[in-house]
Amino acid sequence: MLKIENLQVKAGDKQILKGLNLEVKAGEVHAIMGPNGSGKSTLVQVLAGREGYEVTGGTATYNGKDLLAMAPEERAREGVFLAFQYPVEIPGVNNVYLLKAGLNAIRKHRGEAEVDAFEFLSLVREKMKLMQMDESFLNRGVNEGFSGGEKKRNEILQMAVLEPALALLDETDSGLDIDALRVVANGVNSLRRQDRAILMVTHYQRLLDYIEPDRVHVLSGGQILKSGDKSLALELEKRGYDWIRQGAAAA
Numbered sequence: 001m002l003k004i005e006n007l008q009v010k011a012g013d014k015q016i017l018k019g020l021n022l023e024v025k026a027g028e029v030h031a032i033m034g035p036n037g038s039g040k041s042t043l044v045q046v047l048a049g050r051e052g053y054e055v056t057g058g059t060a061t062y063n064g065k066d067l068l069a070m071a072p073e074e075r076a077r078e079g080v081f082l083a084f085q086y087p088v089e090i091p092g093v094n095n096v097y098l099l100k101a102g103l104n105a106i107r108k109h110r111g112e113a114e115v116d117a118f119e120f121l122s123l124v125r126e127k128m129k130l131m132q133m134d135e136s137f138l139n140r141g142v143n144e145g146f147s148g149g150e151k152k153r154n155e156i157l158q159m160a161v162l163e164p165a166l167a168l169l170d171e172t173d174s175g176l177d178i179d180a181l182r183v184v185a186n187g188v189n190s191l192r193r194q195d196r197a198i199l200m201v202t203h204y205q206r207l208l209d210y211i212e213p214d215r216v217h218v219l220s221g222g223q224i225l226k227s228g229d230k231s232l233a234l235e236l237e238k239r240g241y242d243w244i245r246q247g248a249a250a251a
């Protein structure tokens with residue numbers, strides 16, 4: 001579904017990604033871990049099409065298409081979804097409006113009719129129940145005044161309603177209390193499907209106890225230095241990142 005080859009990305013004067021390779025197949029969940037400032041957020045932001053980054057080399061192919069050549073809204077319509085590390089507040093735009101507009105844009109792109117009001121409401125209610133969110137959140141401004149954890153739940157609610165093909169989650173676990181972590185993980189797990197891929201950035205192995213990844217990658221210094229199964233995350237928890245950096249430098 002997603003194939004990244006030799007991706008090089010700059011922001012300002014800084015070369016952040018320095019030849020990153022990664023392949024994620026449909027049905028798989030991959031975790032990206034790595035030290036602060038290594039380029040994890042940059043990777044998912046560039047895949048989602050955020051402005052401010054310059055791709056200086058390499059490719060990213062999504063379902064056979066050149067992802068980097070697509071406008072951000074085109075990527076979203078084609079099923080790419082990014083749950084932000086720091087979800088933005090959009091005062092004046094209520095949550096239910098955003099969800100409906102997003103869903104209708106995707107349906108229109110697929111040549112489907114707009115969602116029926118009744119069908120939409122029952123879909124949203126079902127997903128809010130899954131995320132253990134009170135319905136009063138629907139009529140509030142998007143993330144406006146939400147607590148940190150509520151914003152993260154709201155990101156997963158959006159994802160559950162929009163049903164993306166490629167979900168990118170940037171530190172969705174940060175700032176969540178223990179119960180909320182379980183709720184968010186349940187929400188993500190409910191979206192695991194053979195035709196969907198999930199790429200999640202996290203610092204903590206504990207998220208991976210709830211959402212079991214197929215692959216774990218260590219991004220350090222702008223490259224994937226090591227990949228493995230979930231046992232790699234346990235090893236990182238014990239040993240940190242230095243041994244990986246040293247191993248790469250020696251190679």
Ligand SMILES: Nc1ncnc2c1ncn2[C@@H]1O[C@H](COP(=O)(O)OP(=O)(O)OP(=O)(O)O)[C@@H](O)[C@H]1O
Pocket residue numbers: 011012013014016034035036037038039040041042043052
């Ligand atoms: N616009 C920019 N101009 C200059 N440097 C930038 C810019 N954007 C990001 N960077 C730098 O690029 C590096 C990678 O940032 P990024 O946010 O991708 O790291 P990260 O791996 O997600 O870190 P963390 O784990 O702390 O969230 C950082 O050193 C950051 O300061």
